[in-house]
Amino acid sequence: MELPKDFTAKMQVLLKSEYDAFINSYDHPKAQGLRVNTLKISLADFEKINPFSITKIPWTRKGFYYRAADRPGKHPYHEAGLYYMQEPSAMAAAELLDPQPGEKVLDLCAAPGGKTTHIAEKMGQQGFLLTNEIIPSRARILSQNVERMGIKNAVVTNEAPARLAERFPAYFDRVMVDAPCSGEGMFRKDPEARTEWSLASVKQCAVRQLDILRQAAAMLRPGGRLVYSTCTFAPEENEGVISQFLQQEHHFEIEAVQGYQGFSGGRKEWVEDPAVGIEKTFRLWPHQLQGEGHYVAVLRRTDGEEPGKRKYVKPMSDPKLLKSYLRFAEEHLSEVPMGEFLLFGDQLYLVPKEMLALEKLKVVRPGWHLGTIKKNRFEPSHALALALTSEQVQYRWSLSKDSLDVLAYLKGESLSANGPKGWYLVDVDGYSLGWGKVSDQVLKNHYPKGLRWASV
Numbered sequence: 001m002e003l004p005k006d007f008t009a010k011m012q013v014l015l016k017s018e019y020d021a022f023i024n025s026y027d028h029p030k031a032q033g034l035r036v037n038t039l040k041i042s043l044a045d046f047e048k049i050n051p052f053s054i055t056k057i058p059w060t061r062k063g064f065y066y067r068a069a070d071r072p073g074k075h076p077y078h079e080a081g082l083y084y085m086q087e088p089s090a091m092a093a094a095e096l097l098d099p100q101p102g103e104k105v106l107d108l109c110a111a112p113g114g115k116t117t118h119i120a121e122k123m124g125q126q127g128f129l130l131t132n133e134i135i136p137s138r139a140r141i142l143s144q145n146v147e148r149m150g151i152k153n154a155v156v157t158n159e160a161p162a163r164l165a166e167r168f169p170a171y172f173d174r175v176m177v178d179a180p181c182s183g184e185g186m187f188r189k190d191p192e193a194r195t196e197w198s199l200a201s202v203k204q205c206a207v208r209q210l211d212i213l214r215q216a217a218a219m220l221r222p223g224g225r226l227v228y229s230t231c232t233f234a235p236e237e238n239e240g241v242i243s244q245f246l247q248q249e250h251h252f253e254i255e256a257v258q259g260y261q262g263f264s265g266g267r268k269e270w271v272e273d274p275a276v277g278i279e280k281t282f283r284l285w286p287h288q289l290q291g292e293g294h295y296v297a298v299l300r301r302t303d304g305e306e307p308g309k310r311k312y313v314k315p316m317s318d319p320k321l322l323k324s325y326l327r328f329a330e331e332h333l334s335e336v337p338m339g340e341f342l343l344f345g346d347q348l349y350l351v352p353k354e355m356l357a358l359e360k361l362k363v364v365r366p367g368w369h370l371g372t373i374k375k376n377r378f379e380p381s382h383a384l385a386l387a388l389t390s391e392q393v394q395y396r397w398s399l400s401k402d403s404l405d406v407l408a409y410l411k412g413e414s415l416s417a418n419g420p421k422g423w424y425l426v427d428v429d430g431y432s433l434g435w436g437k438v439s440d441q442v443l444k445n446h447y448p449k450g451l452r453w454a455s456v
Helices: 005-027 043-049 088-097 114-123 136-148 161-167 191-196 199-218 239-248 319-332 382-387 404-410
Strands: 033-036 054-056 063-066 083-085 104-107 128-132 154-157 172-178 220-230 252-254 282-284 294-301 340-344 347-351 363-365 368-374 377-380 396-399 422-428 431-439 442-445
Touching: 033 088, 033 114, 063 088, 083 114, 088 114, 088 172, 088 220, 088 282, 088 294, 104 114, 114 128, 114 136, 114 172, 128 136, 128 161, 136 154, 136 363, 136 382, 161 199, 172 199, 199 220, 199 239, 239 252, 239 294, 319 368, 319 377, 319 422, 368 382, 382 431, 396 404, 396 431, 404 431
Parallel strands: 104 128, 104 172, 128 154, 172 220, 396 422
Antiparallel strands: 033 063, 033 083, 054 063, 154 363, 220 294, 252 294, 282 294, 340 347, 347 368, 368 377, 422 431, 431 442
């Protein structure tokens, strides 16, 4: 592997006797992992049906290494949202954030969604998760992954951090800042990261990261926890950013939390004016564990004031607009999802409790998308299907992971069907995949066109 010469020269100076072991790690294959989505399947049940050759990732109970030959991204279970494919070291950040059910949590730089979906799984559909991405195309991918994993309590926005900080001062219990970085830790995984890297980009990233961290800090309540993470080795972007931040923000401190086997501490000798406790931050090195390069710092806000008055979202107040939805639910669901409804145009959502008003913000997904209210009828959404279980519907169409029918369904083809007319939840081995509608002995396919498989 050809690495940038400025990078190897810098790492040789920093690592000294460790350098040979570090550079030799690039001769080994990249680590690949998946994380079980317990919003849709228990860990015990996944281990019973698991079709792959997997081994445990030490720092997360629900994470596993897999072999490249397994191709979990081309399996029906992936489309059912039973797991999320994520680089193993990246799973450490949400573990250290440790979100709890019922809390208000922000993932500020969230695309494509690995840490967001990990946070949501830990929250167990309880509380409010705001997940944000500033780049529109990446925000759409983030929204799709929120949908695929069956997450009900998340709002997806496409905003600059400063705009969110104005709306959510001292609001969240926990904040994740997976900051955009120079990507040194991904060199083994991503050839593009190697070609785009430069010493100048490291300095530019550090300036941007400090600004993002300041905005994130303003949204954390007193006593709350903030996790800052990067996938780079550069001290300027890691210990350097944290040290500068703590010198300016005296109501924050590094929180000492338990790491995992193979985690190293932050290097105070690599920055000119290190913050107190910088050695209690974490570095994940590819020559010390099975994963790519990562840095994680856990911060605690020690004091500050919360705003007295907040403006919350106004849910729908006209029950007439819900008639078609309630009629659909009574005919096709055994349990009717209820809560605070919100209508965006003709799109019906259930919004998380304690969600603040979103006027004048770029909102990609304002909650759990239930479907479209059309004239005299309701059409259920893909997001509704993926968050339901087979026990929550009147009609289900079950397919096996090894059947030709499941491949036909994922390609968007109709299937022969016998049964009452109406909407059917299509599942694979009992786990929801999407909708189909039976009419004239045909199950018409409602799997979204943008998600359909072109080939296998």
